[in-house]
Amino acid sequence: MSESSSENGGARRVAVPSLSPGGLEAPRSAHFGHAECFTLVDVTDGGIGEVTIIANAPHQEGGCMTPVMLLADNKVNAIVVDGIGGRPLQGFMQVGITVHAGVGETVEHAVKAYAMDLLPPVGPGGTCQH
Numbered sequence: 001m002s003e004s005s006s007e008n009g010g011a012r013r014v015a016v017p018s019l020s021p022g023g024l025e026a027p028r029s030a031h032f033g034h035a036e037c038f039t040l041v042d043v044t045d046g047g048i049g050e051v052t053i054i055a056n057a058p059h060q061e062g063g064c065m066t067p068v069m070l071l072a073d074n075k076v077n078a079i080v081v082d083g084i085g086g087r088p089l090q091g092f093m094q095v096g097i098t099v100h101a102g103v104g105e106t107v108e109h110a111v112k113a114y115a116m117d118l119l120p121p122v123g124p125g126g127t128c129q130h
Helices: 065-073 086-095 107-115
Strands: 012-018 037-044 047-055 078-081 098-101
Touching (some): 012 107, 037 065, 037 107, 065 086
Parallel strands (some): 012 078
Antiparallel strands (some): 012 037, 037 047
16 A cells, blocks of 8 residues: 555554444444544554544534544544545645545445555545535
8 A cells, every 4th residue: 555654563544434433333424524433443464453433523613624633643544535625635635644435334344445455545636526
């Protein structure tokens, strides 16, 4: 994968916007900015490691950049989304978090596809227009 290895032995931390309560079995949220929470999954050598759940701030608090900074502060390397606007996409690019188009209904399905390098990156042409 193109993400650089993190300080924890080459593991990558991927975030998936999730419906509460989060976790591997949780349904994925359709749009990252309105997700109830993020499920963070450490992926090492294609396998699923530690899973952490963090609450998302309400969309009104700080706007679209609040979740970007929340994930950066939690050492996320990549995020898997269904929809994302141009401003947060630029924010993720600025903090070094790659954005990937998601698949599957659950967090686990999306993370497994990410671990197998099956998810294409999202570029400026793939953002939501709202």
